[in-house]
Amino acid sequence: MVLATRGPRRVSEAATKDDIDWESFDPPGDERHNVARGERIGSVALGTALVGLGLRRRDPAGLVAALFGGYFITRGATGRCVVYRALGVSTGAADTVLRATARDDVTSRAATVNARRAVKVERSVTIERPREELFAFWRDFENLPRFMEHLVSVRVESPTRTRWKARAPAGRTVEWDAEIVNEVPNEIIAWKSVGEPDVANAGSVHFSDAPGDRGTIVRVILDYEPPAGRVGAMLSHFFSEEPEHQIREDLRKFKQLMETGEITTSARRIEDSAYVGSTPRA
Amino acid sequence: MRAVTWQGTRKMKVETVPDPEIVQQDDVIVKVTATAICGSDLHLYNHYVTTMQRGDVLGHEFMGEVVEVGKGVRRLELGDRVVVPFPIACGRCWYCRNGIFSCCDNSNPNAELPEALYGASPAGIFGYSHMYGGYAGGQAEYVRVPFAEVGPIKVPDGVSDEDVLFLSDILPTGWQAALRGDIRSGDTVAVWGCGPVGYFTIQSAFKQGAERVIAIDRIPERLALARDACGAEVVNYEATEDLVDLLKQMTGGRGPDVCIDAVGLEAHGHDLLSRSDRLKQTLRLEMDRPTVVRQTIQAAAKGGRVSLIGVYGGVIDKFPIGAFFGKGLSMRAGQCDVQQFLPDLLEKVLAGEFDMTSIISHRLTLDDAPRGYELFCDKKEGCTKVVMRP
Numbered sequence: 001m002v003l004a005t006r007g008p009r010r011v012s013e014a015a016t017k018d019d020i021d022w023e024s025f026d027p028p029g030d031e032r033h034n035v036a037r038g039e040r041i042g043s044v045a046l047g048t049a050l051v052g053l054g055l056r057r058r059d060p061a062g063l064v065a066a067l068f069g070g071y072f073i074t075r076g077a078t079g080r081c082v083v084y085r086a087l088g089v090s091t092g093a094a095d096t097v098l099r100a101t102a103r104d105d106v107t108s109r110a111a112t113v114n115a116r117r118a119v120k121v122e123r124s125v126t127i128e129r130p131r132e133e134l135f136a137f138w139r140d141f142e143n144l145p146r147f148m149e150h151l152v153s154v155r156v157e158s159p160t161r162t163r164w165k166a167r168a169p170a171g172r173t174v175e176w177d178a179e180i181v182n183e184v185p186n187e188i189i190a191w192k193s194v195g196e197p198d199v200a201n202a203g204s205v206h207f208s209d210a211p212g213d214r215g216t217i218v219r220v221i222l223d224y225e226p227p228a229g230r231v232g233a234m235l236s237h238f239f240s241e242e243p244e245h246q247i248r249e250d251l252r253k254f255k256q257l258m259e260t261g262e263i264t265t266s267a268r269r270i271e272d273s274a275y276v277g278s279t280p281r282a
Numbered sequence: 283m284r285a286v287t288w289q290g291t292r293k294m295k296v297e298t299v300p301d302p303e304i305v306q307q308d309d310v311i312v313k314v315t316a317t318a319i320c321g322s323d324l325h326l327y328n329h330y331v332t333t334m335q336r337g338d339v340l341g342h343e344f345m346g347e348v349v350e351v352g353k354g355v356r357r358l359e360l361g362d363r364v365v366v367p368f369p370i371a372c373g374r375c376w377y378c379r380n381g382i383f384s385c386c387d388n389s390n391p392n393a394e395l396p397e398a399l400y401g402a403s404p405a406g407i408f409g410y411s412h413m414y415g416g417y418a419g420g421q422a423e424y425v426r427v428p429f430a431e432v433g434p435i436k437v438p439d440g441v442s443d444e445d446v447l448f449l450s451d452i453l454p455t456g457w458q459a460a461l462r463g464d465i466r467s468g469d470t471v472a473v474w475g476c477g478p479v480g481y482f483t484i485q486s487a488f489k490q491g492a493e494r495v496i497a498i499d500r501i502p503e504r505l506a507l508a509r510d511a512c513g514a515e516v517v518n519y520e521a522t523e524d525l526v527d528l529l530k531q532m533t534g535g536r537g538p539d540v541c542i543d544a545v546g547l548e549a550h551g552h553d554l555l556s557r558s559d560r561l562k563q564t565l566r567l568e569m570d571r572p573t574v575v576r577q578t579i580q581a582a583a584k585g586g587r588v589s590l591i592g593v594y595g596g597v598i599d600k601f602p603i604g605a606f607f608g609k610g611l612s613m614r615a616g617q618c619d620v621q622q623f624l625p626d627l628l629e630k631v632l633a634g635e636f637d638m639t640s641i642i643s644h645r646l647t648l649d650d651a652p653r654g655y656e657l658f659c660d661k662k663e664g665c666t667k668v669v670m671r672p
Contacts, residue, residue, distance in 0.1 A: 128376045214376055249394065256388045259374045260429070261307075261354075264391045266406065266417040268302040268426055276305055 033079035040076040047072030112192040112202045113223045121244045124219035125251040129258045131207045131216045135186045137258065138205060147253035147263065149274070150246055162191075166199075174198035200225045218254070220247055284672065285339045285422035286651040291329040292659070294652040299339065302418065302426035307354030310430040312366060316443035317344040317420045319651075319668040320368075320451055321477045322546070322593050324659050326411065330547060330569075331595055333395060333412040342368035342408040343450045344420025345443060348434075355430050364434035366427055367620035368451045370406040370417065373432035384617035389429060390415045399596075404617060420450075421651060423672045435624045438632070444669065445638050446631060448482070453636065454627055455618040456482025456544070459591035460490050462614035463540035467491040470533050472581065473514070474574045475544035476504035478667045479591060481641050483544050484512040489635070492540070496532060498525065500550070503643075503664045511640040520552065529581045539586050541578035546592025549573035555600065562599065569596025579606050579613075590615035641667045648672045 035043065047069040054066025075081050127134060137143055141162050145151040152165040152173060160180040168174045176197030182190035182204070190204035201224035210217045222243060256264050267273030285299045302311055320343050325331050345365040348358050358364065371378050375387035386405035390396070393403035395413045409419015418425065427434060437446045456479050465471060471492040473483050476499035484495050497508035498517045505516040515532070519525045530537050547570035549556070555573070562568035578588045579602045588611055606613070631638065643666040646654050654668040 126376070128374065128379070252393060255375075256372075260372045260388050264372075264388055264406075264428070265305055266391050266415045266428075267305055268418045269300055270303050270305055273305050 034084045035075060035079045035081050040079050043072045043076030045076075047074075047076060112194070113200050113225055115223075117225045118200075118223045119226055119243070121222045121224075121247055122219065123244065123247045123251055124217055125255050126210050126215055126217050127255045127258050128215035131186050131209060134216050134218060134258060135189075135207050138254075139183075139189060147257050148246075148250045149253070150250075168199075176201070218251065220251065222247065283423035284648055285418070286341060286648065287336075288326060288334055288338045288340055289336055292327060292656075294327065294340075294655050296649050296651055297337075299337075299418075299422070302424050304350055304352045305426065306428060307352045308429055308431050309352040310348050310355055310358055310427050310434070311350035312344070312346040312364060312420075312425050312427050312434070313349045314344050314346040314420055314423055314425060314672050315363075316346070316447045317341050317422075317648075317670050317672070318447060318450075319343075319421070319654055319658050319670070321479060321658075322410070323655070325547065325593055325595075327655050327659055328548065330563075331411050331413070333392075335412060335416075338409070338411070338416075339418040339422050340409040341419035341421030342410055343447065343452070344408075344425065345437070345447050345450060346425075349424070352430065357431050358434060358436070362434075363437050363439060365437055365446050365449045365624075366408070366420065366425070366434045367449075367454075367624065368407055368410075369404075369617060369620055370408065370415065370428060371432050371621055372429050373621075378432070378621075381619055381622040383432075383619040383621040392416055407617075421648065421670065423648070432621060435628060437628065441632065444642060446628070447669065448478075448638060449620075449624060449627060449631065451618070451620065452478045453482045453631070453638070454620045454623045455479050455591060456484075457486040457623055457627060458616075458618045459483045459542050459544060459589050460486035460492075462589040462591075462616070463487070463542055463587045464612075464614075465490045465492050465540055468493045469539040470494040470496065470536075471540040471542065472496045472498065472529055472538035472578075473508075473542045473544055474498045474578065475546075475592060476501070476508040476514075476516070477544065478641050480504075480544040481507060481512060481666075482636070483542055483591065484508055484514045485636055487540075487542075488513065489630075496529065496538060501661050504666060507640060507666060511637045526577055526580045533583070537581050537583035537586065539583050541582045541586065541588050543574045543578050543588070543590045543592045545574040546590075547571055547594050547596075549592075559599070568599050570594045570598050572598035572601065576600065576602055579611060582609065582611050584609045586611055588613040591618075642669050644668045646670045 050065045050069025050072060054062040054069060141154040141156055144154050150167045152167060155163040157163055162178050164178055165173055165175045176193040176199060177195045178191045179194045180189065180191050182188060186207060188204060188206050192202035193200050201222060203220065203222035206219040208217050224243060253263050256262065263275040265273045265275055270276050283299060283301050284296055287295050287297045289295050304311060323340055326334060326340060348360055348362040348364060351358060351360060369384045370389040371383035371386040372388040377385045377387055384405050390403045390406040392412055392415055396403040406415025406417055408417050409421065460483055463471060465487055469492050471487040473480050473495060476497050480497065484497055487495050495514040496517060497514035498519050499505050500518055500520040505518060508514040509516045517528060522528045549571045551573035556571065559568060559571040559573060563571055574592065575590065575598065582588055586609065590613065630636065643664055644654060644657060646668060648670050651670060654670060657663050657665040658668050
């Protein structure tokens with residue numbers, strides 16, 4: 001199965017040569033613009049001011065200011081920022097340039113997730129239960145909110161169509177329709193969002209026998225477009241709301257539920273527990 | 283109900299807190315009849331274990347009567363008298379099924395905390411920080427006991443609480459410490475620390491085939507217990523220049539075959555290295571004080587075994603890896619898999635094979651807990667073990 005990759009790919013030569021002469025303003029191996037037009041103008045202005053300040057002071061601090069100024073002018077003039085590149089962030093121009101030419105090269109999985117904006121997560125867990133049992137439980141999608149904390153509901157609309165509703169940061173909810181794109185009984189379920197999803201996503205869950213009679217390995221792979229882009233994904237990382245953390249904890253709860261029949265809680269009283277009598281509290 | 287709560291470093295308070303309830307179907311509620319302060323509780327008292335929160339109810343050595351039973355519990359009934367193992371274990375994961383109950387995969391709801399520190403999470407423990415699950419402990423009138431199909435063991439009515447209470451932790455812990463030393467018939471075993479765990483480790487070592495046990499401590503009443511109640515030869519390390527050399531001389535130049543650390547992360551010592559460990563721990567440059575770990579490795583005979591049962595939490599400096607390698611030693615460690623040993627140990631206890639009560643120096647009420655902690659921590663009034671009744 002093809003999965004969307006993280007980050008931009010090189011655009012094939014055939015797709016770009018006719019429209020833009022990349023070689024003339026991009027050194028070999030360099031990335032494309034990642035600074036938006038307005039920000040480029042601001043960057044040049046800031047850089048000019050810093051150089052001016054540096055030249056006036058004529059001391060070590062002034063030299064540093066001038067050097068930074070020079071960097072900001074270069075950044076604005078070329079539209080490329082090495083800091084953004086290191087962070088995997090882009091504020092714009094590259095998408096504009098590419099949209100006209102090679103959309104197919106930055107999307108995959110039947111164009112569900114835009115790989116330029118997507119984040120990929122992969123986590124696995126070993127569960128001491130037979131593969132068939134785990135697959136059957138997961139395939140009954142309405143079970144998923146029992147151990148996936150952020151899911152509000154999953155409604156099955158047809159054998160391959162489901163409607164998902166999930167809690168998002170800051171008290172919001174997001175919804176999407178999903179379609180099963182691949183299913184091999186007791187081995188794999190793959191899905192993608194369709195229509196106009198709040199969060200475009202595509203993923204798969206894989207079930208395989210663990211070696212030495214240690215149960216079943218369950219592996220989840222998810223590509224999704226964070227609503228606020230990569231910057232939003234980085235921010236939510238600090239608040240532990242990112243999907244990597246969610247999926248790790250969801251898989252832990254899936255394991256608890258399948259192995260013990262309950263979600264573990266140290267709550268002393270019902271009112272303090274998110275789970276009571278093995279089901280999420282309403 | 284009344285419960286012993288942690289309020290900060292060396293600050294315990296008996297408070298009224300809400301009674302526990304059945305939350306999951308295989309829970310029971312136990313009405314506590316006897317509970318003890320464990321040496322490892324002192325690591326919380328001194329705040330060497332992280333993730334404590336003000337108001338946490340402590341205590342992981344307790345027993346009592348089943349007064350409420352969840353719908354999914356078949357093994358226990360109202361009125362049963364039970365001792366509860368300190369590690370919480372689900373009984374269903376691979377680790378539980380292989381007897382490694384202290385590493386249960388499912389009983390720690392805060393598994394991500396130790397996972398970040400240790401790579402994987404051990405089992406949840408009653409009243410032992412949020413890293414170990416944030417469960418309310420047994421120094422209280424009532425306790426919610428999860429996974430009750432697996433943990434609590436029924437005890438007959440004929441025996442006293444004090445005769446079976448220590449099945450919850452320190453007897454099986456001492457038993458496992460000796461087991462992990464892989465004692466062979468005729469071995470000489472050295473045990474560092476003559477507190478309650480050391481006390482049961484010495485007794486267990488003899489039962490597992492040790493010919494001699496040498497017990498090391500500095501508190502006179504603890505050394506006396508090790509000698510008189512357990513039959514060990516004793517060494518006061520404060521009265522010796524070079525403990526490692528003394529152990530060598532006591533064993534004909536060989537060193538003990540098995541060295542057991544029943545001390546853990548708050549080890550004392552009077553040489554320069556232990557003083558620097560103390561300073562580094564205070565400055566948080568080193569999380570644990572490894573004085574005893576180093577001594578066990580230096581002292582052990584060639585091909586010997588080192589068993590760590592004292593609690594460690596973080597990282598240490600100057601591990602004598604050369605001696606460990608050069609003498610071909612092996613080392614085992616870990617919390618006790620209490621559930622694995624309980625049926626066998628209960629039988630031995632009922633047959634009178636262990637001295638269960640000589641170690642108890644103080645019998646208090648729950649309301650006296652703050653004083654109990656202070657006495658036990660500072661080893662005042664000859665305190666060797668505190669048992670409390672609600």
